[in-house]
Amino acid sequence: xxxxxxxxxxxxxxxxxxxxxxxxxxxxxxxxxxxxxxxxxxxxxxxxxxxxxxxxxxxxxxxxxxxxxxxxxxxxxxxxxxxxxxxxxxxxxxxxxxxxxxxxxxxxxxxxxxxxxxxxxxxxxxxxxxxxxxxxxxxxxxxxxxxxxxxxxxxxxxxxxxxxxxxxxxxxxxxxxxxxxxxxxxxxxxxxxxxxxxxxxxxxxxxxxxxxxxxxxxxxxxxxxxxxxxxxxxxxxxxxxxxxxxxxxxxxxxxxxxxxxxxxxxxx
Amino acid sequence: xxxxxxxxxxxxxxxxxxxxxxxxxxxxxxxxxxxxxxxxxxxxxxxxxxxxxxxxxxxxxxxxxxxxxxxxxxxxxxxxxxxxxxxxxxxxxxxxxxxxxxxxxxxxxxxxxxxxxxxxxxxxxxxxxxxxxxxxxxxxxxxxxxxxxxxxxxxxxxxxxxxxxxxxxxxxxxxxxxxxxxxxxxxxxxxxxxxxxxxxxxxxxxxxxxxxxxxxxxxxxxxxxxxxxxxxxxxxxxxxxxxxxxxxxxxxxxxxxxxxxxxxxxxxxxx
Numbered sequence: 136x137x138x139x140x141x142x143x144x145x146x147x148x149x150x151x152x153x154x155x156x157x158x159x160x161x162x163x164x165x166x167x168x169x170x171x172x173x174x175x176x177x178x179x180x181x182x183x184x185x186x187x188x189x190x191x192x193x194x195x196x197x198x199x200x201x202x203x204x205x206x207x208x209x210x211x212x213x214x215x216x217x218x219x220x221x222x223x224x225x226x227x228x229x230x231x232x233x234x235x236x237x238x239x240x241x242x243x244x245x246x247x248x249x250x251x252x253x254x255x256x257x258x259x260x261x262x263x264x265x266x267x268x269x270x271x272x273x274x275x276x277x278x279x280x281x282x283x284x285x286x287x288x289x290x291x292x293x294x295x296x297x298x299x300x301x302x303x304x305x306x307x308x309x310x311x312x313x314x315x316x317x318x319x320x321x322x323x324x325x326x327x328x329x330x331x332x333x334x335x336x337x338x339x340x341x342x343x344x345x346x347x348x349x350x351x352x353x354x355x356x357x358x359x360x361x362x363x364x365x366x367x368x369x370x371x372x373x374x375x376x377x378x379x380x381x382x383x384x385x386x387x388x389x390x391x392x393x394x395x396x397x398x399x400x401x402x403x
Numbered sequence: 404x405x406x407x408x409x410x411x412x413x414x415x416x417x418x419x420x421x422x423x424x425x426x427x428x429x430x431x432x433x434x435x436x437x438x439x440x441x442x443x444x445x446x447x448x449x450x451x452x453x454x455x456x457x458x459x460x461x462x463x464x465x466x467x468x469x470x471x472x473x474x475x476x477x478x479x480x481x482x483x484x485x486x487x488x489x490x491x492x493x494x495x496x497x498x499x500x501x502x503x504x505x506x507x508x509x510x511x512x513x514x515x516x517x518x519x520x521x522x523x524x525x526x527x528x529x530x531x532x533x534x535x536x537x538x539x540x541x542x543x544x545x546x547x548x549x550x551x552x553x554x555x556x557x558x559x560x561x562x563x564x565x566x567x568x569x570x571x572x573x574x575x576x577x578x579x580x581x582x583x584x585x586x587x588x589x590x591x592x593x594x595x596x597x598x599x600x601x602x603x604x605x606x607x608x609x610x611x612x613x614x615x616x617x618x619x620x621x622x623x624x625x626x627x628x629x630x631x632x633x634x635x636x637x638x639x640x641x642x643x644x645x646x647x648x649x650x651x652x653x654x655x656x657x658x659x660x661x662x663x664x665x666x667x668x669x670x671x672x673x674x
Contacts, residue, residue, distance in 0.1 A: 151603045151604060151607060151673070168491070169495075172488045172491060172492055173492070175484065175485070175488060176488060176492070176549045176550060176553070177548065177549065178548065178549070178550045179546055179548065182545065182546035183545045183546065183550070185546075186543075186544040186545040186546060189543060189544050190544045190545075193540065193544060214444060215444065215445075215448060217441070218440075218441035218442075218444035218445050219441075219445060220441075221437055221438055221441035222438065222441050222442050222445050225434075225438050256660070257656075260619075260655075260656050260659045260660060260663075261652070261655065261656070261659075262619050262620060262622065262623050264535060264623040264626065265622070265623060265636070265652070265655070268626075268636075268640060269464070272460070272464055272640075273457050273460045273461045273464060274453055274454045274457045274460070275450050275453030275454065275457075276450075277448055277449045277450060278444075278445045278448050278449060279445060279446075279449040279454055282445055348531070348533065349533070351533065351536070352533040352535045352536060355535060355536075355539065355626070355627065356626065359445075359448065362536070365536065365539075366539065369539060369540070369543060377540075381532060381536070384531065384532065385527070385528055385531040385532060388531040389527055389531060
């Protein structure tokens with residue numbers, strides 16, 4: 136190798152996208168999008184500037200959260216969130232389980248499969264907030280609307296993930312049980328269920344976690360829980376009460392995550 | 404089933420020992436008790452008169468929503484573009500902060516355990532608060548509009564991206580790092596030439612995945628005034644213009660489905 140050749144050799148790390156032309160095209164597309172995207176964001180800078188003072192109030196509020204003055208409202212909101220979580224998790228799991236069996240291609244007849252998949256797609260496409268708005272219109276303000284929302288969303292969650300697990304179970308056990316002449320119900324109980332049971336328990340606990348997290352916002356649209364209390368606190372400019380509620384939510388979410396993680400480790 | 408006996412009724416085999424069955428029974432019993440208490444609480448705070456009336460309300464709502472006002476969709480292109488911008492720019496804002504944060508939080512790249520603790524705290528805090536709550540606060544601070552939505556989506560995504568990314572960083576192949584260290588590379592060079600190429604596919608996958616979630620979440624930040632299609636949904640519901648609301652729901656449905664399709668295609672291309 137002569138010196139001229141050597142100086143041309145330069146080592147580079149591996150590129151994420153190997154094709155150079157695709158890389159350049161993507162870069163151009165990104166820059167074009169960024170230009171038009173950022174230009175279309177209409178920002179009222181004067182309002183942003185005026186908000187700086189309020190941002191300071193928020194910082195102060197978070198440094199001195201007020202747990203005491205609205206103590207009863209906060210406790211009530213948190214208990215309501217917890218109650219909604221428990222009821223909605225159990226109901227969602229109960230509704231989601233049969234749909235999961237229906238949404239598994241390997242054990243479910245075609246028409247049922249499509250109906251169950253449709254439920255999964257619709258329930259997962261809309262965020263909980265949108266489902267909650269509809270339920271608030273139908274059953275009125277309060278935790279029951281929240282429970283219905285989380286039940287539907289939880290059922291979609293269990294049906295999708297457990298359905299995928301059922302599709303990837305060991306087919307030999309299924310075949311073996313079928314070969315004994317077992318009915319559809321018996322194959323379900325002896326071939327499918329034992330294989331997905333630990334996963335089912337894990338998913339249910341995980342869903343409980345998610346339900347608690349979401350129960351803290353449903354209140355903003357009137358579907359019960361601590362979110363309503365939070366919304367009211369901010370609307371009354373009681374930032375330090377709002378900060379206290381937020382810190383409590385964070386603490387509870389993290390605790391719930393820790394506990395559900397520990398239990399999941401044990402059952403799986 | 405759980406006990407097998409011979410013809411005289413003598414026990415031959417039992418699935419669980421007595422303590423095991425007792426434990427199982429206790430777990431189920433406590434679940435039932437907790438559920439009953441929780442249900443009482445929900446029930447006590449519910450106006451059952453409205454719930455009894457709900458089938459009629461649901462039918463009424465459905466009747467008002469159908470047929471959706473399809474012509475209204477023509478006016479939704481602007482808010483749709485805004486919603487996509489909230490999600491995309493929010494993801495970018497999050498990436499700018501989340502990537503360095505992940506390096507601070509990963510055990511093998513953090514400069515000091517103290518940085519790691521602070522980074523983990525920021526990640527946990529960002530993840531635990533829903534983007535709608537962030538939006539609620541930001542609208543109060545910087546006023547209603549897209550910017551509040553972008554920042555809210557961004558803040559919520561920081562924790563998500565950082566968490567998955569720092570877990571990926573902690574799982575990089577150590578031998579490659581050792582090889583680069585052995586050439587006499589500085590710490591920054593080890594990270595740039597050893598860690599970064601290994602986590603880049605994971606980062607791209609995480610970013611695309613979060614973008615998809617962000618599209619979904621940015622459809623509702625408008626409910627608290629943070630721009631996008633949620634703002635129009637809120638107006639339609641407040642005006643009780645149900646055919647308009649139905650049209651918006653259809654648009655949201657299609658947008659979320661297509662973003663899910665794009666994100667799964669992109670992730671398959673990367674992995």
